[in-house]
Amino acid sequence: MGQSATVAETMHAAVLGSPIAHSKSPDMHRALYEHLDLPIDYDRIEVTLDQAADFMASLPQRYGSTQRLVGFSVTMPLKNALVPHMTTLSERVERLGVLNTVVFDESGQTRGYNTDVDGIRLALMQAGYQPSRGGTMAILGAGGTATAAVAAAADMGLDAVVLYVRNAQRAAEASAVATRFGLAVEIKSLPEFVQESPTHQAVVATLPAHAADSLAEHLPHAPLPPLLEVIYDPWPTALAQAWRATGSAVASGMDMLLYQGVEQAKLFTHRLVDPECVDWQDATQRMAKALGLVKQ
Incomplete structure (x- = not known):
C-alpha cells in the first residue's frame, strides 16, 4: 500500500x-x-x-x-x-x-x-457550500470550536464572521482570532440569528445539545445556507430538523x-x-x- x-x-x-x-x-x-x-x-x-x-x-x-x-x-x-x-x-x-x-x-x-478547521470546511462543502469571494459565516457560540470555524471561514474565501452568542464577553477570544485571520467580525445576541439566517453564506452551530432548540421554532420559511451543527449525539437536533424542513442542507458533527x-x-x-x-x-x-x- x-x-x-x-x-x-x-x-x-x-x-x-x-x-x-x-x-x-x-x-x-x-x-x-x-x-x-x-x-x-x-x-x-x-x-x-x-x-x-x-x-x-x-x-x-x-x-x-x-x-x-x-x-x-x-x-x-x-x-x-x-x-x-x-x-x-x-x-x-x-x-x-x-x-x-x-x-x-x-x-x-x-x-x-x-484539522478541525478542515473538518468544518469539508463538511460544509459536502453540504453544498460553494467557494465564495466575500460574504459572511454565522457562528452560533464562541467556544473552542467557534475559533476553528473562524479559521475555516477564512479558508473558504469569506471576509466576515458574525458571532451569535448568549454572553458577549465570552466572544472576545473568537473575535480576536477573526482579526488575526483578517476577517471582519460582529458580535450579536443569539435571538438575532433567526431573522438574519438567510443572509449568510454558511452557518456553523457550536452550541451544546438543545441550546439552539428555541431558534428552530422560529426559522424563516425560506432557502437557508448550508448548516454544520457540530453535535452528533443526540442527532438530529431540533435545529437540524427545522433546517432540513426548509429544503436546506445540513451536515452533522459526525x-x-x-x-x-x-x-x-x-x-x-x-x-x-x-x-x-x-x-x-x-x-x-x-x-x-x-x-x-x-x-x-
Missing part, C-alpha cells in the same frame, strides 16, 4: 481527552490503518486537564520511546493545554492558539496541528469528525506511506463506513 519504509515494530496513536469512552475516533482510524496494512494501534486515553503536563512527560516511559509514536488526536479539555508542550506549531495553530492533532517525527519531536480525522490520518501516516500512493477518496469512504456514514 505504498509504504515508504519497512515498519519493524508496532507504532502507536491515540485519542486524548476527558471524558473519552464515547469517542468514535478509534473506529475510523483503526479501519484505515488495517486497510493500509500499517502496524499502527490506536487507543483511547483518559487525560484530564490537571494530568496533561504529567502525561506528556511520561511518554518515553509509557511507550519505551517517543519514536514509536505517530500521533495523538486531541479533544476537550486539552486543545489549549497541549499547545505549550509542542516542539513546534503549524502556522494555523500559532494563530488559533488551539490544536487537535499532535504529530511525532522520526526523532520523537512533536508538532501541533488543527461529518466534521470524519473529515478532520481523514486529515489527521494523512499527518499520522506521512512517514510510513507515500501519500501519492494512497487513494484518499477510498480511505474516506472506509473511515465513513466505520462511523456508520455512507459517503459518495
